[in-house]
Amino acid sequence: MHIVIMGCGRVGSALAQTLEQQGHTVAVIDQDPTAFRRLGPGFGGRRVTGIGFDQDTLREAGIEEAGAFAAVSSGDNSNIISARVAREMFGVENVAARIYDPRRAEVYQRLGIPTVATVRWTADQMLRRLLPSGAEPLWRDPTGGVQLAEVHTSPAWVGHKISRLQEETGVRVAFLTRLGEAILPSSQTVLQEGDLVHVMMRVDEVDKVEAAFAQGPEEEGGH
Numbered sequence: 565m566h567i568v569i570m571g572c573g574r575v576g577s578a579l580a581q582t583l584e585q586q587g588h589t590v591a592v593i594d595q596d597p598t599a600f601r602r603l604g605p606g607f608g609g610r611r612v613t614g615i616g617f618d619q620d621t622l623r624e625a626g627i628e629e630a631g632a633f634a635a636v637s638s639g640d641n642s643n644i645i646s647a648r649v650a651r652e653m654f655g656v657e658n659v660a661a662r663i664y665d666p667r668r669a670e671v672y673q674r675l676g677i678p679t680v681a682t683v684r685w686t687a688d689q690m691l692r693r694l695l696p697s698g699a700e701p702l703w704r705d706p707t708g709g710v711q712l713a714e715v716h717t718s719p720a721w722v723g724h725k726i727s728r729l730q731e732e733t734g735v736r737v738a739f740l741t742r743l744g745e746a747i748l749p750s751s752q753t754v755l756q757e758g759d760l761v762h763v764m765m766r767v768d769e770v771d772k773v774e775a776a777f778a779q780g781p782e783e784e785g786g787h
Contacts, residue, residue, distance in 0.1 A: 568593065568625045568656075570616030570646050571637030575662065577602035579634060584609055591625035594637075617646035619653065632658035640664055647677045676706045702762065709767055712738055717761045720780025727751035733776040735763040 565588050569576050572594035580590045580603060590609035593616045594600065600611040614621030616637060627633065633650035635643035640663050647661040660678045663669040669679040703712040721729060726737050726749045739746050740753070741760035747753075755761070765773050 565589075565631035566591070566626050566629050567632045567634070568622065568627050568630045568650070570594075570633070570635045570643070571662075572596075572599040572602055572611075573636065573638060574602070576634070576636045579636065580609060581607060589626075591630075593621055593625050616642060617649045619649065622646075622649065622654065627654045627656065630654070630656050632656065632660075634660050634662075636662040640668055644668075644672050644677065647672075648675070651677065704767070710764060711767050711770075712762060712764055713770070714760055714762050715774060715777045717755070717759070717777050718780040719757070721755050721777070722757050722759075724755055724781055725751065726753045726755065728781060729755065729761075729777075732782060733763075733773055734769065735765045735773055738762045738764050 567583050567588050568591045569580050569583075570593045572580070572592050576592060576594070577599075580592050584590050584607065590607075591612055592600065592603065592609060593612045593614055595613065595615060597611075597613045603609075603611070610625060612621060612625045614624070616622070616635060627650060630650075633647065633656045635647045635650075637643055637646075643661040643663065647659045650656040651659045660680060661672060663672060663679045672679045701711045701713045704710070715735075717729075729735075730737055730751070737749055739762050740749050740755075741747075741762070742756065743758070761777070763773070
């Protein structure tokens with residue numbers, strides 16, 4: 565597959581080299597011609613100097629035969645504009661944009677542009693681990709109606725089956741992260757201490773779900 569990358573910083577150059585090693589053809593766009601030095605002498609792809617959302621620049625990079633486009637420059641606006649041009653003007657199916665501001669990332673996700681937020685997002689994720697509370701959205705469908713989120717789970721749920729958690733909270737558990745590994749649970753899987761629970765739920769029911777996860781299972785005789 566031919567892949568066009570906008571931005572030849574650390575992420576863009578690493579991405580270009582990895583994709584080329586996997587057998588893809590790659591073109592890298594950057595406004596600064598000196599940035600291409602990061603690619604190293606062994607890089608066999610195209611180096612195109614220009615602005616990533618300029619249609620002529622994109623054509624020079626082979627956007628018309630590209631199967632994927634990655635916007636990983638240092639500017640949020642440039643990334644999202646170029647991603648939309650690649651998707652809407654040239655019909656590239658696989659498009660992703662790097663975003664520094666997580667609040668913007670959610671907006672762009674609704675436009676159907678998959679986004680990868682960087683340092684701020686990572687910091688937010690760390691804070692969630694250190695100060696867990698509520699739900700952290702990981703993905704939303706383009707209509708904004710359904711989201712995948714990691715939900716803080718009360719220790720009171722430890723020892724209970726996923727089936728009971730789903731029944732009482734009205735969510736679908738998508739996967740668990742256990743000891744750093746993702747697992748797909750069955751209804752018989754029992755929650756263990758330290759499990760991170762990732763669920764699919766309706767956006768308008770987030771508050772209700774958060775409350776049910778924080779409260780623990782309903783009281784019943786014998787358990």
